[in-house]
Amino acid sequence: MSHPRITLEHVSKQFAAPGAGRTAVLDNVSLTVNEGEFVCLLGPSGCGKSTILNLVAGFEQPDHGRVLLDHRPISEPGPERGMVFQQPMLFPWLTVRDNVTFGPRMTGADKASYQADAERYLQLVGLQDFAEHYPWQLSGGMRQRAALARAWLPKPQTLLMDEPFGALDAQTRLAMQELLTDIWQRTRTTILFVTHDVDEALFLADRVLVMSARPGQIRESLTVPFARPRNPEELLTDSAYGQLKRDILHAVREEAAKSLGLQPA
Amino acid sequence: MLWQLSGSLGWVDPLLLPPPSDLWQTVQELAISGYRQTPLWQHFAVSTGRALLAFAVAIALGVPLGLAMGLSPLFGAVLNPFVQFLRPLPKIALIPLVIVWFGIGEGAKFFLIFISSFLSIVVGASAAVHGVSQGRLRAARTLGASRRQQFVHVVLPDALPEVFTSVRLSIGIGWTSLIAAEMVAANSGLGWMVINAGSYLRTDVVLLGIVLLGLTGYAFDWLLQLLQRRFAPWTGRDA
Numbered sequence: 009m010s011h012p013r014i015t016l017e018h019v020s021k022q023f024a025a026p027g028a029g030r031t032a033v034l035d036n037v038s039l040t041v042n043e044g045e046f047v048c049l050l051g052p053s054g055c056g057k058s059t060i061l062n063l064v065a066g067f068e069q070p071d072h073g074r075v076l077l078d079h080r081p082i083s084e085p086g087p088e089r090g091m092v093f094q095q096p097m098l099f100p101w102l103t104v105r106d107n108v109t110f111g112p113r114m115t116g117a118d119k120a121s122y123q124a125d126a127e128r129y130l131q132l133v134g135l136q137d138f139a140e141h142y143p144w145q146l147s148g149g150m151r152q153r154a155a156l157a158r159a160w161l162p163k164p165q166t167l168l169m170d171e172p173f174g175a176l177d178a179q180t181r182l183a184m185q186e187l188l189t190d191i192w193q194r195t196r197t198t199i200l201f202v203t204h205d206v207d208e209a210l211f212l213a214d215r216v217l218v219m220s221a222r223p224g225q226i227r228e229s230l231t232v233p234f235a236r237p238r239n240p241e242e243l244l245t246d247s248a249y250g251q252l253k254r255d256i257l258h259a260v261r262e263e264a265a266k267s268l269g270l271q272p273a
Numbered sequence: 274m275l276w277q278l279s280g281s282l283g284w285v286d287p288l289l290l291p292p293p294s295d296l297w298q299t300v301q302e303l304a305i306s307g308y309r310q311t312p313l314w315q316h317f318a319v320s321t322g323r324a325l326l327a328f329a330v331a332i333a334l335g336v337p338l339g340l341a342m343g344l345s346p347l348f349g350a351v352l353n354p355f356v357q358f359l360r361p362l363p364k365i366a367l368i369p370l371v372i373v374w375f376g377i378g379e380g381a382k383f384f385l386i387f388i389s390s391f392l393s394i395v396v397g398a399s400a401a402v403h404g405v406s407q408g409r410l411r412a413a414r415t416l417g418a419s420r421r422q423q424f425v426h427v428v429l430p431d432a433l434p435e436v437f438t439s440v441r442l443s444i445g446i447g448w449t450s451l452i453a454a455e456m457v458a459a460n461s462g463l464g465w466m467v468i469n470a471g472s473y474l475r476t477d478v479v480l481l482g483i484v485l486l487g488l489t490g491y492a493f494d495w496l497l498q499l500l501q502r503r504f505a506p507w508t509g510r511d512a
């Protein structure tokens with residue numbers, strides 16, 4: 009059960025900065041996400057969270073170190089690693105339904121094999137009445153929900169999620185978090201989830217990784233012990249919840265202050 | 274009103290600016306007896322025929338070539354200098370060469386209209402590929418789209434609105450070169466009519482020709498906008 013699905017070994021990554029220099033974004037990052045595990049990645053803005061997801065997705069290659077999927081180096085993107093981006097990234101020329109079924113249609117799956125699932129996911133994210141609409145006819149939150157359904161439908165073994173709920177209102181966000189844990193508990197997809205929100209991380213994750221300010225490193229790895237299924241209201245009354253949240257907030261605030269060049273309070 | 278009055282009251286010499294009433298007479302005269310033995314509609318048909326044929330070929334060749342240049346950095350780098358050198362050249366400067374190459378028949382006229390719209394379509398289509406959303410391409414790749422599928426299902430539809438825009442601009446440019454094209458030993462066509470009438474001080478015919486040239490250009494653009502709304506309704510829409 010603790011077979012590592014995603015492994016970063018001493019990964020460093022730089023980007024060309026304006027002018028002649030280079031910005032070190034990741035510095036000697038090592039982390040593991042086990043098969044079936046739900047890991048949240050927290051850290052100050054610009055510390056390299058999206059960069060880590062891009063490396064695992066196969067969009068970028070590390071300058072040093074190795075990025076492995078099931079012990080094999082990742083060389084390019086593949087449908088076994090789904091991704092939900094910070095922006096919905098829907099295709100405006102396709103209806104919501106055609107957006108959602110884009111994956112299976114590309115991989116040549118038999119229509120009968122995904123049609124029922126597609127309708128179910130549309131229903132789960134509350135878009136069954138908007139299947140024939142075009143993305144631009146939806147609100148921002150609805151677009152992000154369509155993007156979630158699109159990423160889930162091909163049943164990827166690994167799902168990379170980059171602040172997928174960041175743009176949602178508080179109620180929809182809660183509903184989506186519960187939906188996500190529901191589906192995850194059934195499918196046991198390995199999930200690496202980037203967020204800014206400590207409560208979100210504690211509600212979703214088995215483990216929380218806190219990153220340092222740029223150049224990013226993994227500063228802390230904290231296990232989230234609460235039994236599942238979790239209930240957001242009950243969590244708040246748990247004394248361990250308060251303690252864990254304080255620890256994480258402390259680390260996050262310290263790093264955020266560093267990244268903004270302030271003195272830690 | 275002001276235009277009509279200025280002529281009727283003799284404020285402006287009708288030779289400089291014929292009033293609308295004179296122009297209307299010119300329309301009737303040209304419609305019935307034609308200009309230089311050729312009916313007006315025929316001048317119009319000759320010009321639009323020449324232009325449409327040239328546009329069609331320019332689009333059919335220019336869009337694929339531009340897309341290929343946008344997709345392949347190597348191919349783009351090889352062809353770009355030629356395109357960028359030729360594109361800003363005033364096409365009138367090419368007339369002597371074109372006559373040597375194509376003679377003074379329809380070939381020369383076709384080539385002049387074709388080359389000006391073709392070059393800007395190529396530039397526009399290749400820029401459209403560069404403008405394709407990297408984020409959507411990435412989304413398609415994580416969903417398992419092959420390179421061919423990425424092209425067909427993401428690059429093409431994503432570039433289509435900009436391709437339409439560049440075709441609209443290019444057709445405007447091509448229509449502008451009609452005059453240059455019809456300077457080459459023509460004896461009919463709206464462009465030729467304007468040039469010819471100008472040298473005989475038939476300002477009314479010149480003005481009428483200009484109005485017709487303008488209206489036709491406008492109609493082309495309107496038609497393309499219609500096609501764009503029909504075939505790329507996501508133009509300018511975010512998702």
Ligand SMILES: Nc1ncnc2c1ncn2[C@@H]1O[C@H](COP(=O)(O)OP(=O)(O)OP(=O)(O)O)[C@@H](O)[C@H]1O
Nearest residue numbers: 023024031033052053054055056057058059060222
């Ligand atoms: N393609 C790129 N070219 C150059 N620099 C880049 C590129 N991608 C990211 N960077 C830089 O790398 C750093 C980290 O970016 P990244 O997007 O990973 O941050 P992040 O942790 O996801 O931030 P946020 O929480 O704000 O989304 C930033 O300083 C950014 O400027």
Ligand SMILES: [Mg+2]
Nearest residue numbers: 057058094170
């Ligand atoms: Mg990010």
